[in-house]
Amino acid sequence: MGRWEPDARGRLQQAAMELFVEHGYERTTTADIAARAGLSERTYFRHFPDKREVLFDATHALDTLVVDGIAAAPADAPPLDVLAAGLRAGAGMLDGLGDHARARTAVITSQGELRERELAKMSGLVTASAAALVERGVAEAPALLAAEAGVAAFRVAFERWVATPGGPPLPDVVDTVLAELRRVVAPA
Amino acid sequence: MGRWEPDARGRLQQAAMELFVEHGYERTTTADIAARAGLSERTYFRHFPDKREVLFDATHALDTLVVDGIAAAPADAPPLDVLAAGLRAGAGMLDGLGDHARARTAVITSQGELRERELAKMSGLVTASAAALVERGVAEAPALLAAEAGVAAFRVAFERWVATPGGPPLPDVVDTVLAELRRVVAPA
Known part of the structure; x- marks a missing residue:
């Protein structure tokens, strides 16, 4: 040793x-x-x-926070609201990392194999979130779709937050983008 | 030469x-x-x-079909309906590849670096779709969110189609999954 x-x-x-x-x-x-x-x-x-x-350590912590947030959400909430609670918890952690998260994003964006790894990690967050929703009794298909759409919104929010230093905290940006998502994907 | x-x-x-x-x-x-x-x-x-x-050649064709389908959709359709028209066109092409598409998916799923490349290609489809929506006058934020959510639904549909040989054709599965997405992401 x-x-x-x-x-x-x-x-x-x-x-x-x-x-x-x-x-x-x-x-x-x-x-x-x-x-x-x-x-x-x-x-x-x-x-x-x-x-x-070495650049992806926080994604384990993010997955855990999101999954725990999903498990702790009110029992009667619809799937995307449940996921939103988890994403907000994860966003709170990342918001605290501030400049580090911004510098890290600049490094990842600069390099193809890092962008691919980042996408794989986000795909892991989709899988973990969907499993946590299923754990709460949501059926598999809506769980997966809520996780895909919700994590996509989370990524959009994260990019927006990175691009606007001094702007609103990440959990608020996540809420804003989820509301935009609901409007865009409103039932026809 | x-x-x-x-x-x-x-x-x-x-x-x-x-x-x-x-x-x-x-x-x-x-x-x-x-x-x-x-x-x-x-x-x-x-x-x-x-x-x-060598495994990713069809993704160029897919991007082109989706982008052309977006450009050809009715002028007054909401963003996700416009994207749906493009995704259906792409789905029609993949449906024609049948067994090849299934065999290819089995190979890609078996191997981490192929899965990462596939995610990168799907991310390229999101970017291309969002740009095609912006081209039609959709604002950037809703264009990106519609593209993220729509392509995620497309991926879910593709996986479901691959898993059920002899089931409904891919364009129909895409429509079904988009309808499920709308229900899951309904405005709160």
Whole structure:
């Protein structure tokens, strides 16, 4: 066992963001990240399987918050309202990350393989949300559709929030975009 | 210039699908695909940039059909109805591919990097659809939300259609799922 490294994970994430912003994602290696964090590359790989994953740690936390929010919503609420409660909880966490979330988005947008991984993570959030809705007794088809549409709205809200620093907090933007979604997808 | 190869592109796609189904995606090389098609590996790379892309040729055709269908929809239709017309046109093409589309889906589902590429292509369809709606005078925010929700419904419909051979044709499944989406996302 290696010696205990206080908050090695957080230091690696911080170092990675700094280097990606300073030199770009392509020109940064996992060895560079470990060195900047004052840790060994081996420690890096104890925490993250590859160079990409250091940017995606918060998505586990996001999934958990959304799923817990879904489970805690009022019993009689319709599926999209239940999901909205979960998305709002996740949005609150991301809103607290502020500048970090913005810098991270700039890095991800700059690079094709990171954009693909981000889409895969969002697809994971759809699956987790749909499963949490089914857990509450929603049928599979409406659960999946609510999750797809709701998470798409969440992504649109996130992009809007990133593009407007100093604007409304993310949970409010999520509510706004969900209301827009309801209007656009109103029954014909 | 190489000599003219009649339908080299189609032969490479056919050969690739056969080999992916017979031996799996991982164990098939671009040289194997070219050999099965009776072509050189150089010819392969004149048509496709990597091993993945041979599976994604139809997505260009799909994007074009959806975008053209959006442009041709009645002038006064609401955004999601306009998009539905485009998605139905794309669905008609995929429905005609039948067993090929099913075999292709099985290959893509089996492999993480193919799933990520597929998500990226669907994200491209969202972007293209939203742009086509904006082109018709829809404002950017509702155009993006309609595109996100509509393409998500299209994906759900496609998965349902793949899972039920002998069931209703894909355009009908798309209509069914869009109606379900409208019910789930009804204004609160």
